[in-house]
Amino acid sequence: MKKTHLAIIIFIAIAVGAIIVTMSDASTYVGFEEAYKTPGTKYTVIGYLDKEAPMHYDARTQRFEFTAIDKEGKRQKVVYNQPKPQDFERSEEVTMKGYASDSGFIAEEILMKCPSKYNEQNEIAGYGTYTE
Amino acid sequence: MEYIGEHILPGQLGRFFVSLALVGALISALGYGLAFRKKEYLHLARASFWAHALAVLGIVGTLFYLLLSHYFEYDYVWKHSSTELPLRYVFSAFWEGQEGSFILWMFWNAVLGLILMRTAKHLESGVMSVFAAVQAFLSSMILGSYLGGIKIGSSPFVLMRQTADNFGLPWTQVPDYLNKFPAFMDGTGLNPLLQNYWMTIHPPTLFLGFASTLPVFAFAMAALFSKDFKGWVKAALPWAFFSVGILGLGILMGGAWAYEALSFGGFWAWDPVENSSLVPWITMVGAAHLLLIYRNRQTGLSSAFFLALISFLLVLYSTFLTRSGVLGDTSVHSFVDLGLSGQLLIYLLFFVLIAFGAFFYRMRQFPKEKGDDNLSSREFWIFIGSLVLLVSAFQIIFTTSIPVFNQLIGKEGLVPMLDKDIAPPIEIIKHYNGWQVPFALIITLLIGFGQFLNYRKTDAARFWRSISFSAILALILTVLVAQLYDFWKEVLYLILLFTSIFAVISNLDYWLRLRKGSWQFSGSSIAHLGFGLIMAGALISNAKKKVISNTNVFLSEDLPSSENALLELGDTTRLGSYMAIWHQMREGENRKQFYDVSYYSPQPNGLLQKEFDLEPFLQMSDNMGPTPNPSTKHYWHKDLYTHVTYSSYLEPASPDGYGKEMEVRMNRGDTAIYRDHFVIMDSLKVNATANKETGQLKSVRLEAELSIVNVLGETYTANPVYFLEDDVVSYEDYYLDQQKFKFRLEDIDTETGQIVLKAYQELGEQKPFIVMKAIVFPLINLLWLGCILMVVGSFIAVVQRFKKA
Numbered sequence: 001m002k003k004t005h006l007a008i009i010i011f012i013a014i015a016v017g018a019i020i021v022t023m024s025d026a027s028t029y030v031g032f033e034e035a036y037k038t039p040g041t042k043y044t045v046i047g048y049l050d051k052e053a054p055m056h057y058d059a060r061t062q063r064f065e066f067t068a069i070d071k072e073g074k075r076q077k078v079v080y081n082q083p084k085p086q087d088f089e090r091s092e093e094v095t096m097k098g099y100a101s102d103s104g105f106i107a108e109e110i111l112m113k114c115p116s117k118y119n120e121q122n123e124i125a126g127y128g129t130y131t132e
Numbered sequence: 133m134e135y136i137g138e139h140i141l142p143g144q145l146g147r148f149f150v151s152l153a154l155v156g157a158l159i160s161a162l163g164y165g166l167a168f169r170k171k172e173y174l175h176l177a178r179a180s181f182w183a184h185a186l187a188v189l190g191i192v193g194t195l196f197y198l199l200l201s202h203y204f205e206y207d208y209v210w211k212h213s214s215t216e217l218p219l220r221y222v223f224s225a226f227w228e229g230q231e232g233s234f235i236l237w238m239f240w241n242a243v244l245g246l247i248l249m250r251t252a253k254h255l256e257s258g259v260m261s262v263f264a265a266v267q268a269f270l271s272s273m274i275l276g277s278y279l280g281g282i283k284i285g286s287s288p289f290v291l292m293r294q295t296a297d298n299f300g301l302p303w304t305q306v307p308d309y310l311n312k313f314p315a316f317m318d319g320t321g322l323n324p325l326l327q328n329y330w331m332t333i334h335p336p337t338l339f340l341g342f343a344s345t346l347p348v349f350a351f352a353m354a355a356l357f358s359k360d361f362k363g364w365v366k367a368a369l370p371w372a373f374f375s376v377g378i379l380g381l382g383i384l385m386g387g388a389w390a391y392e393a394l395s396f397g398g399f400w401a402w403d404p405v406e407n408s409s410l411v412p413w414i415t416m417v418g419a420a421h422l423l424l425i426y427r428n429r430q431t432g433l434s435s436a437f438f439l440a441l442i443s444f445l446l447v448l449y450s451t452f453l454t455r456s457g458v459l460g461d462t463s464v465h466s467f468v469d470l471g472l473s474g475q476l477l478i479y480l481l482f483f484v485l486i487a488f489g490a491f492f493y494r495m496r497q498f499p500k501e502k503g504d505d506n507l508s509s510r511e512f513w514i515f516i517g518s519l520v521l522l523v524s525a526f527q528i529i530f531t532t533s534i535p536v537f538n539q540l541i542g543k544e545g546l547v548p549m550l551d552k553d554i555a556p557p558i559e560i561i562k563h564y565n566g567w568q569v570p571f572a573l574i575i576t577l578l579i580g581f582g583q584f585l586n587y588r589k590t591d592a593a594r595f596w597r598s599i600s601f602s603a604i605l606a607l608i609l610t611v612l613v614a615q616l617y618d619f620w621k622e623v624l625y626l627i628l629l630f631t632s633i634f635a636v637i638s639n640l641d642y643w644l645r646l647r648k649g650s651w652q653f654s655g656s657s658i659a660h661l662g663f664g665l666i667m668a669g670a671l672i673s674n675a676k677k678k679v680i681s682n683t684n685v686f687l688s689e690d691l692p693s694s695e696n697a698l699l700e701l702g703d704t705t706r707l708g709s710y711m712a713i714w715h716q717m718r719e720g721e722n723r724k725q726f727y728d729v730s731y732y733s734p735q736p737n738g739l740l741q742k743e744f745d746l747e748p749f750l751q752m753s754d755n756m757g758p759t760p761n762p763s764t765k766h767y768w769h770k771d772l773y774t775h776v777t778y779s780s781y782l783e784p785a786s787p788d789g790y791g792k793e794m795e796v797r798m799n800r801g802d803t804a805i806y807r808d809h810f811v812i813m814d815s816l817k818v819n820a821t822a823n824k825e826t827g828q829l830k831s832v833r834l835e836a837e838l839s840i841v842n843v844l845g846e847t848y849t850a851n852p853v854y855f856l857e858d859d860v861v862s863y864e865d866y867y868l869d870q871q872k873f874k875f876r877l878e879d880i881d882t883e884t885g886q887i888v889l890k891a892y893q894e895l896g897e898q899k900p901f902i903v904m905k906a907i908v909f910p911l912i913n914l915l916w917l918g919c920i921l922m923v924v925g926s927f928i929a930v931v932q933r934f935k936k937a
Contacts, residue, residue, distance in 0.1 A: 087757025
């Protein structure tokens with residue numbers, strides 16, 4: 001067998017390894033209930049901000065607390081130990097990476113989806129309530 | 133109906149140019165296809181490609197004309213510019229939208245196509261038919277017409293009243309809507325985040341980079357069509373190096389932009405959008421090297437074909453990923469889905485099928501290659517290097533594609549095979565680094581010794597003799613750097629540090645000592661040593677970056693300490709070895725809030741000596757809220773990077789000194805929590821009086837009885853009152869002095885019987901403060917120097933290859 005063929009086979013093996021490891025590294029999107037079954041294990045939860053519940057940001061300790069509702073409808077206090085993301089109130093969807101604990105769901109990373117500017121422009125274009 | 137004040141003509145002209153571009157490209161593709169058999173079609177094909185190219189120029193000109201004339205009746209102009217927009221940002225406005233960036237891409241493809249039409253010689257028909265087909269697809273992306281109810285493309289020449297969002301709204305029936313409604317008198321403007329010079333230079337470079345993958349792809353396709361499996365290599369080589377240089381430059385500019393002007397806290401974050409432009413570059417580097425071996429040694433043809441084809445296909449895939457909205461949950465870059473994902477998918481699949489179809493069909497006819505490669509030959513190790521690049525690219529694109537897998541086989545996917553959607557790895561940076569560090573290690577090692585190998589066979593003794601000098605020097609330098617920056621505990625990083633330094637030294641040594649600084653060998657040496665510097669710079673600045681705004685305050689066991697420091701106005705705060713003072717907030721032009729922070733170093737006599745000033749700012753915008761923009765102090769050996777993450781100026785002020793508002797709806801017996809107190813709604817007293825004559829309600833007085841319980845269980849009562857008389861509402865707020873609370877009975881929901889209660893707390897004399905993050909990046913300048921050298925080296929190689937071709 002040619003050496004190059006051997007090399008190709010080795011690299012295909014590495015590529016397959018990459019798939020397997022990625023799959024085991026990869027988590028699944030879960031709800032808070034699932035996350036609370038194994039506190040301390042990291043998960044990604046997608047939910048949205050509960051705008052009815054109070055939000056609390058203490059800049060001095062940099063502890064930001066809010067309540068999120070996951071896709072299954074479960075409410076959960078979330079603690080984010082970083083400055084409050086700008087414009088958090090306006091977020092439509094919040095992706096939280098973190099783990100469950102007694103003091104709440106500890107989010108280490110937060111990604112939010114804001115309403116796109118196009119939607120807002122539609123509101124402006126809705127000037128159209130004008131009648132002759 | 134006649135609309136007043138609209139400028140219809142330029143838009144119609146623009147649409148005409150788009151149609152002409154599409155038709156020209158289609159005829160040209162057909163003509164070139166026929167020219168394979170009959171040479172007389174060549175004239176038609178060339179003429180129609182020229183027509184296409186001129187039409188593209190016409191599209192560009194028309195869109196610029198619309199933007200410069202501020203014709204806000206056009207949706208694209210209204211969405212991406214405004215009358216206040218400085219003239220220098222008109223380019224940014226041009227390509228801010230998806231339509232504009234498609235036009236930019238088409239423009240570069242047309243330019244490259246015209247060059248190839250003259251230079252591709254006997255491969256012209258094959259190359260140009262691919263070019264024309266690609267351009268036809270791209271033209272259709274900005275067509276903006278409906279065919280059987282299906283939207284084809286999105287046109288930048290649509291009037292606002294004709295867009296799907298606005299169609300049929302009442303204002304579209306007003307003939308003089310442009311003069312009647314203030315909303316149409318000015319555009320919404322360019323996103324202020326994009327109003328900087330990066331937005332002017334980065335997209336054209338990156339799109340030229342995307343376009344540059346096409347010549348290599350087209351040459352490979354032409355070779356497969358015409359069965360000329362050898363001739364294309366020489367012609368494609370300079371283009372492959374051109375692509376490596378320009379696409380590399382585009383990607384690195386993106387990194388520099390992120391580092392200089394965005395608040396990601398670094399130049400590379402493995403974001404899906406970054407990844408999807410990096411991957412075609414990696415495969416193009418592999419393709420360029422495989423073409424080089426084939427040119428010199430006539431081996432590895434099928435791999436060269438494969439990588440040359442896949443680089444362009446990966447550009448298409450990356451376009452699909454970033455523009456179809458599929459990345460939604462995983463990327464910080466937000467993209468608007470224009471509803472073109474189906475069309476993009478067809479575009480992608482068309483070229484994937486044609487390319488791989490032709491490749492596998494012709495593979496059996498490839499010339500037989502002689503014997504096995506010698507282990508001591510340069511071609512063997514270049515081949516190994518290309519394989520490593522391919523696997524590295526595969527790993528990145530595989531993880532990046534997780535959202536695509538969800539669309540295909542996820543819970544709500546096309547063929548639901550999984551009961552849950554897959555999420556990308558939680559520690560995403562660790563995941564990528566875990567794979568890419570070993571790959572980088574192999575690549576830098578190969579770069580280090582590859583130049584010292586000969587084609588065919590290398591004499592072992594001579595090889596070790598010539599390489600030992602740089603190996604020893606690199607080892608000494610590695611020990612020094614490792615000692616200085618403490619690399620001893622991370623073995624993998626330590627090895628990568630050595631291989632990167634080795635790559636730099638050995639290429640310098642090879643060029644200056646062995647090749648006596650000859651011009652002919654400068655391209656590859658400079659590019660390779662540049663890559664070594666990039667790796668060394670990326671490794672040191674990333675692995676040894678230090679957050680100096682760390683507070684070391686732990687709130688509880690399970691929480692990491694905060695990486696952000698709080699600076700009160702005028703107070704001195706320790707940040708690493710510096711003392712920092714925040715002096716003032718200034719309102720700058722274009723809705724910027726500057727926060728002037730000065731850094732001092734403490735002197736032995738107890739005084740502070742000023743080192744430098746930084747001015748990070750918050751960019752206010754309607755669309756995205758306040759966005760932090762960093763400010764960085766550059767030294768030759770380190771950078772100090774700062775951005776403001778929060779500021780007390782962002783908190784809503786309240787005229788009576790009360791803030792921290794909470795609104796809650798309650799029924800009798802409900803409990804809410806406000807600032808560590810239970811708020812219980814006990815009862816609601818209602819007093820209503822009626823007008824005796826009419827029997828109508830004259831006044832309503834509502835009084836809520838609330839119990840406020842603190843953490844010790846002590847109970848207070850609060851009785852806020854809502855009073856309505858003759859349609860005038862007044863409130864009697866209830867104040868709790870000890871807690872500094874204020875309660876207001878805001879309203880009552882007559883349907884549910886719930887009260888709407890608002891709670892406030894007195895803010896008191898609050899000193900303004902900012903929360904900011906400061907990071908030291910050591911030796912990051914190695915990275916930038918390496919970038920420049922790699923690009924310069926690639927372009928020298930282009931020039932040399934063009935001379936040889």
